[in-house]
Amino acid sequence: MVAPVPAASAAPAASSFARVSLLVYTLLIVYASWYPFSGWRDMGLGPFDYLGARLPYYWTGFDVWTNVAGYAPLGALLVLAMYPRLRPLWAIWPATAVGVLLSASMEAVQTWLPTRVPSNLDLITNSAGVFLGAVLGALSSRYFLRESRFLAMRRRWFSGEASRGLAVAGLWPLALIYPQNHLFGMGHLVPPLSSFFSDLFDTPIDLATTWINNAQLSAEQYWLADVIVTACGLTGAALLFLMLLRRQAPRRRLVLLYLLACIAVKSLACALFFAPQNAFVWVSPSAAGGIMLGAMMVAGLSFAPPTAQRRVAALALILSLAATNAVPANPYYISTLETWVQGKFLNFDGAAQFLSVLWPFLAIWFLYHPVHRKQK
Template identity: 55%
Template structure:
């Protein structure tokens, strides 16, 4: 009797792309806010021989540990099947040590950040925990399993990149935004960079708006457009990754539901419970309804059309969110949050909010879509 041969182990594109994105996230979070660089006469490696900080909290320690756990997991997944077991754990440990040490050394030149040997210890611990978890989870996620079988049944073989981008969309809601799903607001960042470079205040918002005074109705219309286009683009991106056999409607609305729940929880935790649903403005309500109507029809469109329309929707949202000013209430709310002490967390959240549309464009315009999908 013939014995069926097991499929050979293959590298995970999902893990490797995820590792690169998470690496960028750590770098941005560690070096946020990227302003005020200067040489204060302290050697970059001085923190290695420095004392432990006099003031620290359990929250800070746990955040530093937990922040590097996904990095360790992704390292173990990314090197599979070439490196496994103890080798993958050691590689995650070394990678975490080098990354954390580099970030702490770079923080020496940022007056708003403080390099600490405690941060290195906690980050390395997180990488080690992640490496161990990654090795233990490898059979479930990367080898023959019901989970992997389900993924192959529901998603195209090249869907790993898209799944990562889609899974980052709910997390991008954590950072306070002037408009619901208003990601990619790069004009304020460019204004800050130009101000530092030219050593004088630069306000690109004012230049782009040409001193136009927007009415309340125009603000509502802008938020409706941003919300509708942002939601439609994100859901269409997910649909592009799905095979016809997948429960497309269920997965799409699960993504939207998880995103809105996380948005509400973030508002409640970062500000107060009374602000949990502050995002549900009249403009956002209209945008959600318009997006639902568009998606009902577009869900039946060919995948090529869905991909192109997703690019168009996200591009419209990106343009409008960078042309419209933020209302004074939102700016006051954002100021009270950004001045908090959790700069790493603030920087990571801002990074996701700003960069998510560009991750989406990268996936939707990737050359792999020109090849016949299976």
């Protein structure tokens, strides 16, 4: 029996998708602004002394546009999240004020980070990005907050409680940007824990090196681990997305499109951060085997009830998470990180790593959320 599509409510409704996305994006900004979270110390400066300092002598157009582009989504999400308490056009200035305060706070805390430099130019460009994003969010709100073809398609194809899931599913391709030990194997806690314990005990601690020295695997074992992690990661993410779709939606085509979009983002990131000829450097026999195995699992489970899909998705992500942290890092992965281009992308590198670690936990939280009892 096909579940009925809910009728549009007469009263304007808040966007859960916008609010969840706003929360996650704010966490990404915080992480990117304070990365690498090490070496905290008092350098005798006030947190807001940077406001009265001269503008930096050395800056590039890349720095300016990166700051504008980084904060523009924040402004748009703030406007969309304030609806219906504030109409989009009225929300532009409050959204801009919130974004400016957030940026000023991020710069102020950098005063205690020796690897970061608080900058009034960054505050100006971030503020410009928030304002631009808020204006764009207000102008485009009719496509997302009111009756439109986009919302009609959303109601026709996706369940009524899919907003949180769409936010989580939309973050998966972005989480894939940072190099992983295994394709689709996210939640690698060893590097951030090594940094945390190093700062806590004021002694360099490399948990990855310790683990590698104590547990070496053969090439065949690495190959098998890569297949398992890749298959489980793909299965968990694809089933999570599949659960959001109604029976009358073109489910298989949408899942296939979703997976192809994720692979395209991964390839584009490899081309950008390594070299254009390395766009498909992530392709390996073990990764291809994991993709094939995961695709077969998803194809078979597409006929299963939502409850079974939820349980298998959660189990697959838990297995992927456990294997990712239990299997020693592949030496090839370590050499890949050494060639990972940071430089001007230091902020982006921190946010990408944070999202790569966070995503499986966010997905598992969503899969065990009681809202699934209401989904049809």
